[in-house]
Structure formats: C-alpha cells, structure tokens
Amino acid sequence: MxxxxxxxxxxxxxxxxxxxLAPAFRTWAGVLVIALLVVGATIWRQAKSVNNSQPxxxxxxxxxxxxxxxxPEVQIWTDAASERGILLQPQRVSDWxxxxxxxGAAAGSSIIVPDTFHRQMSDAAVQTIYRVVEAxxxxxxxxxxxxxxxxxxxxxxxxxxxxxxxxxxxxYDLLKEHLSYYDEIRGAPTVMERLGIPPGRYLDAQxxxxxxxxxxxxxxxxxxxxxxxxxxxxxxSQRFAILKTNRAVRDGILLESTNGDIVASVxxxxxxxSVFVNLPLTYLVQRTDGIFLHGFLRFYAQEIVAQPxxxxxxxxxxxxxxxxxxxxxxxxxxxxxxxxxxIFAHGHQSMHFTAGPDVNTPGDGRGMDLDNNxxxxxxxxxxxxxxxxxxxxxxxxxxxxxxxxxxxxGDEFVQYLDDNNDAVTRANKGEQPRxxxxxxxxxxxWVFDWMxxxxxxxxxYSGNVGMPPTRVWMGTRRMGKAWxxxxxxxxxVASAEExxxxxxxxxxxxxxxxxVARFIEQQGxxxxxxxxxxxxxxxxxxxxNYIDAVQACTDRGRCQFISMTEAAEFLNRRxxxxxxxxxDADHDTLVASHPESLNTMTxxxxxxxxxxxxxxxxxxxxxRTETAWRVQAEEGKELTLQLRRQP
Numbered sequence: 001m002x003x004x005x006x007x008x009x010x011x012x013x014x015x016x017x018x019x020x021l022a023p024a025f026r027t028w029a030g031v032l033v034i035a036l037l038v039v040g041a042t043i044w045r046q047a048k049s050v051n052n053s054q055p056x057x058x059x060x061x062x063x064x065x066x067x068x069x070x071x072p073e074v075q076i077w078t079d080a081a082s083e084r085g086i087l088l089q090p091q092r093v094s095d096w097x098x099x100x101x102x103x104g105a106a107a108g109s110s111i112i113v114p115d116t117f118h119r120q121m122s123d124a125a126v127q128t129i130y131r132v133v134e135a136x137x138x139x140x141x142x143x144x145x146x147x148x149x150x151x152x153x154x155x156x157x158x159x160x161x162x163x164x165x166x167x168x169x170x171x172y173d174l175l176k177e178h179l180s181y182y183d184e185i186r187g188a189p190t191v192m193e194r195l196g197i198p199p200g201r202y203l204d205a206q207x208x209x210x211x212x213x214x215x216x217x218x219x220x221x222x223x224x225x226x227x228x229x230x231x232x233x234x235x236x237s238q239r240f241a242i243l244k245t246n247r248a249v250r251d252g253i254l255l256e257s258t259n260g261d262i263v264a265s266v267x268x269x270x271x272x273x274s275v276f277v278n279l280p281l282t283y284l285v286q287r288t289d290g291i292f293l294h295g296f297l298r299f300y301a302q303e304i305v306a307q308p309x310x311x312x313x314x315x316x317x318x319x320x321x322x323x324x325x326x327x328x329x330x331x332x333x334x335x336x337x338x339x340x341x342x343i344f345a346h347g348h349q350s351m352h353f354t355a356g357p358d359v360n361t362p363g364d365g366r367g368m369d370l371d372n373n374x375x376x377x378x379x380x381x382x383x384x385x386x387x388x389x390x391x392x393x394x395x396x397x398x399x400x401x402x403x404x405x406x407x408x409x410g411d412e413f414v415q416y417l418d419d420n421n422d423a424v425t426r427a428n429k430g431e432q433p434r435x436x437x438x439x440x441x442x443x444x445x446w447v448f449d450w451m452x453x454x455x456x457x458x459x460x461y462s463g464n465v466g467m468p469p470t471r472v473w474m475g476t477r478r479m480g481k482a483w484x485x486x487x488x489x490x491x492x493v494a495s496a497e498e499x500x501x502x503x504x505x506x507x508x509x510x511x512x513x514x515x516v517a518r519f520i521e522q523q524g525x526x527x528x529x530x531x532x533x534x535x536x537x538x539x540x541x542x543x544x545n546y547i548d549a550v551q552a553c554t555d556r557g558r559c560q561f562i563s564m565t566e567a568a569e570f571l572n573r574r575x576x577x578x579x580x581x582x583x584d585a586d587h588d589t590l591v592a593s594h595p596e597s598l599n600t601m602t603x604x605x606x607x608x609x610x611x612x613x614x615x616x617x618x619x620x621x622x623x624r625t626e627t628a629w630r631v632q633a634e635e636g637k638e639l640t641l642q643l644r645r646q647p
Contacts, residue, residue, distance in 0.1 A: 199490075316524050468525055
C-alpha cells in the first residue's frame with residue numbers, strides 16, 4: 001500500500017522479556033545510533049555528490065539502473081538535446097532519487113521519463129517524481145515510460161502517472177490487448193509550429209482529404225482548435241501508436257487523436273507542471289521519424305522549464321538550404337531558364353549532378369555525360385563561380401541506381417557512386433564534393449559507409465521529413481557523423497514534379513512555399529527544400545516568389561541562403577561549444593567557450609524566466625523579441641552572460 005505502515009502490539013510475555021533486556025538494549029541502541037549517524041553522513045555525502053554531478057539548470061533524463069550514457073536509446077535523447085541546443089543529462093533513476101531525497105532542491109528539478117526503454121519503474125521512484133513536481137519541479141512523461149512496475153508487470157488500474165499528468169491512461173486491467181491503437185493526430189497550427197512541425201507536415205482538413213487520400217467522413221468537419229492533421233510523405237495520412245485515454249476537458253490539451261484520445265497535454269500538479277506525450281518518441285526516431293522527439297524536447301525545455309537554448313542556425317537566423325537535383329542532359333536547358341529568371345542570384349545553394357551518359361539503362365544516351373558535355377561543364381562552372389556548392393546526385397545512371405540499388409547489391413552498384421564522384425570532381429576543378437543526394441531518395445545502408453569513406457559531410461534525406469539537419473538513427477545504429485538534411489513536404493508532395501503529378505494548382509503550391517518561408521523566419525530555423533530544374537520551371541512563379549520571400553527576410557537581417565556544406569561546417573563547429581548555467585544570488589550566469597571562436601553562435605533566452613541579460617565578458621549582440629532574448633556571440637573564445645531572474 002502506497003505510503004502505508006503497519007504496527008503490531010506485543011503480548012504480556014513478550015513485553016516482560018523486552019523489559020528484562022532493556023539495559024542491554026539501551027547499550028546496543030547507543031551503538032546503533034552512532035552507526036546510523038555514520039551511515040547517514042556517508043549517504044548524505046554520496047547523495048550530495050550525486051546531486052552535484054547534475055549541473056544547475058540541466059534537465060535530467062531518467063534512465064534505468066541497467067543503462068548508461070552509451071546505451072543507443074539514451075544516445076538518441078542526448079543527440080537530440082545537443083542538436084536542439086538543450087542542456088540535458090542522463091542519470092540512473094536510483095542515483096537521482098538519492099540526490100532528491102537527501103541533497104536535491106526538488107523545486108528546481110526538471111525530469112523526463114522516456115518511452116520504450118524505461119517502462120519498468122518502482123513505486124518509490126514514481127512517488128519521488130510526484131513529490132518533485134508537487135514541490136515545484138517539472139516532469140515530462142512519455143507514453144509507456146514507467147507503465148510497468150519494477151518486476152515488469154502492469155500495475156492495477158490506470159498508469160501510476162495518471163494523476164500527475166491529469167490523464168487517465170494505461171489501464172491494462174480494463175483494456176487488455178486494446179490498450180493502444182493506431183490513429184491520426186490533429187491539433188492547432190500554432191501548436192504544430194510550437195512543436196517544430198512545419199507547414200506541409202501538418203495539413204488542414206481540406207488539404208488532408210485531397211492530398212492524403214484519407215477515408216474519413218468526418219475529416220472535413222474538424223472544429224477549431226484541432227483543425228490540422230499530421231501528414232506523412234506517403235499516400236495515406238500518418239498514423240501513430242497511441243494509448244487510449246479518458247476524454248478530459250480540452251484545457252491543457254496540445255494534440256489529440258481523431259478518435260478524441262489525448263496525444264499531448266500540459267497539466268498543473270501541486271506547485272509544478274507536468275507534460276504528457278502519448279507517442280513513442282524514442283521508437284519513432286529509430287524508425288527515422290524524429291521530428292516529434294525533437295519537437296517535444298524543445299517545447300519542454302523552452303516553454304515549461306524556460307531553459308536557455310543554443311540555436312541551430314548561424315546567427316540564429318532562418319536558413320534555407322536549396323538543393324537542386326540535376327538528373328540528366330535535359331536539366332541544363334532548364335537550369336539556363338532558371339539562370340535567366342535570377343533564381344541562382346541569391347545566396348549559396350547546393351547543386352547536385354548525376355554525371356553518367358545514361359539515365360534508365362546502360363547505352364540509352366539520355367544522361368548528362370558530364371565528362372563530354374561542354375554545356376553541362378560550362379553551367380557547372382558558372383554555378384560554382386556564383387558561390388554555389390557542387391555535389392553528387394547519386395550513382396552515374398540515375399534511374400537505374402534509384403530503382404535497383406539495394407542493401408544486398410552494394411558490390412555491384414558502388415562503382416556507380418565512384419564513377420559519378422570522379423566525374424563531378426573533375427568538373428569541379430578537382431575539388432571532391434562533400435554533399436550527396438540519393439536518386440529517387442533511394443539510400444541503401446552501404447551508401448552511408450561509402451559517404452563516410454569519401455568525406456561526405458551533408459546529404460539530402462527522404463526520412464525524418466520536415467526536420468532540421470540531424471544525425472540519422474536506424475534501430476540502435478547511428479548512421480555515421482554526416483548531417484542528414486530532411487526534405488520539406490506538403491503531404492505526399494516534396495518537389496515541383498510531384499506537385500505536377502498531383503495536378504496541384506500553382507496558387508496552392510505557391511501558398512505552401514510562402515508558409516514555409518514564414519515558418520523559417522519566425523522560428524529562426526534551418527530547413528531544406530529541393531527541386532529539379534524541369535519542375536521548378538513548371539512552377540516558376542511560385543519558386544521565384546519563394547526565393548523572393550526569403551531574400552526579403554535576408555534583407556531584414558533575419559534569414560539567409562546557405563548550402564549543405566556551409567551548414568554542416570557550422571553545425572560541426574557548434575558541437576565544440578561548451579556552455580553551462582550557474583546559480584547566483586538573484587541571477588543566473590551563462591558561461592560559454594569555444595576552442596576557436598564563438599562567432600555566429602546564438603542563444604535564445606526566455607523572457608518568462610529572465611528580465612534582463614547583460615554581457616559581463618566577451619562580445620555579443622543582444623536583441624529582445626516578443627518571447628525571448630537573442631544573444632548573438634561575436635569573435636572571441638569565451639562569453640559570460642548575467643541573466644537576471646524574474647522576481
């Protein structure tokens with residue numbers, strides 16, 4: 001019984017015996033007290049050490065006692081935190097409990113109970129989490145996190161965290177095999193974007209019905225505020241594994257299923273705040289759909305914990321990566337049309353070429369034949385002179401590679417990559433490309449190894465759609481150190497050719513691109529759009545409006561065009577930033593350093609927590625926005641900021 005105690009009275013004979021032993025007992029009691037004091041002091045010192053090992057202001061990822069920081073599932077979370085610029089540290093749950101019980105300031109704690117790999121949890125751990133939140137701390141509970149007891153069994157009734165998060169869920173006794181099901185997710189556009197989900201990855205009801213072939217009679221009847229659906233890059237609308245919940249009032253609900261179950265919510269418990277996420281975040285990353293783990297982690301850190309974050313774009317500006325896939329000889333004339341329209345007169349873009357003489361089969365003669373095509377060579381040289389970055393678009397014979405390369409035939413197809421790389425290198429003044437894009441998005445596992453061997457630092461990617469640049473996980477394997485640049489999608493449409501296949505009207509495609517430009521500027525984030533020249537010419541007014549919108553944002557000093565390679569160089573340099581928070585009397589101190597320079601690194605510091613930001617050492621530009629301070633570091637290896645806390 002939770003928090004229960006039991007007592008047993010002694011009988012007359014037993015009590016008399018106790019009285020006879022009283023003097024001896026007093027002697028042993030004295031020894032015991034001394035021993036307990038010694039043990040207690042030791043435990044206190046150990047607990048204090050544990051607590052001190054968790055730096056101030058850091059979110060704690062609670063992991064099983066059997067796990068460590070090298071466990072792949074733990075690395076998925078720490079990778080995400082690093083990419084999102086969040087201070088997060090894993091800690092074994094028993095170590096964390098000792099710190100909270102003996103030396104921790106519960107009100108200052110923020111913890112995450114992850115899904116998938118931390119299902120089992122003791123009653124004592126659950127109770128400690130309750131006490132932390134009641135005292136003023138924060139907790140994010142992710143779907144099946146802690147849903148089993150320490151023996152691996154479902155507890156009786158609803159999940160033990162149900163009262164904490166304000167949602168009744170996980171009642172195996174009642175639901176048995178119907179505990180979870182697959183469904184779509186809906187929410188308000190503002191919530192989607194607060195979670196880092198860009199326009200097109202979420203769709204309004206009408207667009208969803210048209211683009212996703214969704215067979216739901218009530219799809220067009222969605223009412224505010226849950227008017228949009230999460231979309232996938234496929235024919236069908238995307239469905240997720242969701243635990244059944246009670247149908248609570250809408251207050252505090254961020255997302256819900258089309259069936260009305262709660263997918264994400266915020267709840268006040270005691271003096272603290274809890275977040276419930278009814279999605280398998282870890283599992284989704286392992287299946288190359290990491291936008292939700294990254295999005296909820298950022299939401300929790302920025303909006304609930306109010307933690308400063310290190311932004312993932314140079315100078316904290318919205319960054320557009322334009323990636324052009326040039327598949328064959330016919331692309332050159334369309335590139336010229338785009339040149340004449342001024343498309344390539346903006347910033348630095350990523351230009352990728354399939355260089356072989358064929359397209360579908362060896363000998364068809366429809367390929368670019370870069371080695372022997374003066375027009376293609378001249379266009380590549382012109383693009384290079386304009387400051388654009390040259391990259392590889394797969395393997396030599398575009399459609400053959402895209403259709404037939406697989407995990408099983410790497411020995412046959414690796415030569416196609418080698419030949420393409422050699423030809424593009426020759427045309428690129430001997431400079432080997434460091435960017436790559438897969439023909440038809442087909443990227444067998446062995447291609448990751450090839451990229452690592454050939455110095456590829458950045459690549460277009462058709463998984464993790466809608467995300468900023470990220471490191472790809474497949475199951476428990478991280479696929480190298482190169483940065484994946486996931487493509488933006490509008491339902492099942494990513495490129496202009498796909499829009500034409502869907503017979504999408506020009507105004508609709510134009511409106512989507514304008515929404516993307518707005519999102520990039522408002523969020524200050526980096527995203528990739530990709531085009532083929534022929535499709536871009538077909539939708540040229542929309543493409544030009546898109547580029548003009550980002551250029552106008554650039555002129556305002558809030559956006560930039562950037563190539564994959566330049567972005568990867570920034571992200572690699574950003575990984576060498578060391579920074580931490582220190583608690584002082586009435587303020588926090590942010591200390592940052594870099595072995596070379598902090599220039600272009602930018603912190604977002606929430607107004608909800610800090611009333612004033614002052615540079616005490618180093619150089620930085622400070623700007624106040626509606627919701628946060630933006631601190632843009634300048635040249636120098638070190639920076640110290642004084643952050644005045646809200647009273």
